[in-house]
Amino acid sequence: GEDVEQSLFLSVREGDSSVINCTYTDSSSTYLYWYKQEPGAGLQLLTYIFSNMDMKQDQRLTVLLNKKDKHLSLRIADTQTGDSAIYFCAESNQGNTPLVFGKGTRLSVIA
Amino acid sequence: NAGVTQTPKFQVLKTGQSMTLQCAQDMNHEYMSWYRQDPGMGLRLIHYSVGAGITDQGEVPNGYNVSRSTTEDFPLRLLSAAPSQTSVYFCASSSTTTGGDGYTFGSGTRLTVV
Numbered sequence: 001g002e003d004v005e006q007s008l009f010l011s012v013r014e015g016d017s018s019v020i021n022c023t024y025t026d027s028s029s030t031y032l033y034w035y036k037q038e039p040g041a042g043l044q045l046l047t048y049i050f051s052n053m054d055m056k057q058d059q060r061l062t063v064l065l066n067k068k069d070k071h072l073s074l075r076i077a078d079t080q081t082g083d084s085a086i087y088f089c090a091e092s093n094q095g096n097t098p099l100v101f102g103k104g105t106r107l108s109v110i111a
Numbered sequence: 112n113a114g115v116t117q118t119p120k121f122q123v124l125k126t127g128q129s130m131t132l133q134c135a136q137d138m139n140h141e142y143m144s145w146y147r148q149d150p151g152m153g154l155r156l157i158h159y160s161v162g163a164g165i166t167d168q169g170e171v172p173n174g175y176n177v178s179r180s181t182t183e184d185f186p187l188r189l190l191s192a193a194p195s196q197t198s199v200y201f202c203a204s205s206s207t208t209t210g211g212d213g214y215t216f217g218s219g220t221r222l223t224v225v
Contacts (some may be wrong), residue, residue, distance in 0.1 A: 035216075042212075042216035042217055042219050044204075045212075045215075048212075048213055098142075098144055101154045103151070104154075105180050
């Protein structure tokens with residue numbers, strides 16, 4: 001079945017850029033998502049990209065999609081302590097099946 | 112406020128007890144689902160529903176039952192709780208199964224089975 005892989009941990013200094021990477025196996029993915037989970041809370045949709053796009057920018061967030069390599073990344077510019085959270089990558093496909101989530105990357109921001 | 116409401120937020124059960132986790136959404140979403148989140152395991156899909164009267168199993172359905180009698184509600188039942196069901200449970204909804212503009216998640220129910 002489909003699989004979504006992410007590294008589990010990332011640590012950056014405040015003010016630096018963070019890059020969180022994700023790989024997926026389903027070549028028919030239509031949408032790819034990034035969710036953020038703060039401690040004790042549910043997942044919150046950060047952004048998503050349609051599979052026919054290469055890049056999407058939204059303020060401090062940049063999403064890059066390499067469809068050939070099935071690689072998705074989330075760049076957070078000027079990372080702040082409030083960005084400390086778990087970030088989940090998820091993908092959907094053209095069939096009527098639920099989103100497949102990665103295991104999440106825990107981002108720690110050091111002041 | 113529009114969104115997904117989960118109750119209770121916290122629950123402690125004894126092994127063998129039963130309970131129902133409630134989930135309600137007021138966005139007229141057709142798709143609803145239940146996930147459990149465990150350390151190092153990410154989110155695992157338990158059951159989902161693509162509309163009232165329709166449910167299907169996810170990755171880890173054993174020990175859980177669901178029903179969908181209305182568009183708004185999607186309760187998750189634990190018939191005989193086991194320590195392995197200690198977890199944080201999230202309900203999510205969307206206008207479509209495949210996400211489109213994304214899933215909306217509830218704030219979770221933290222369940223401990225002793």
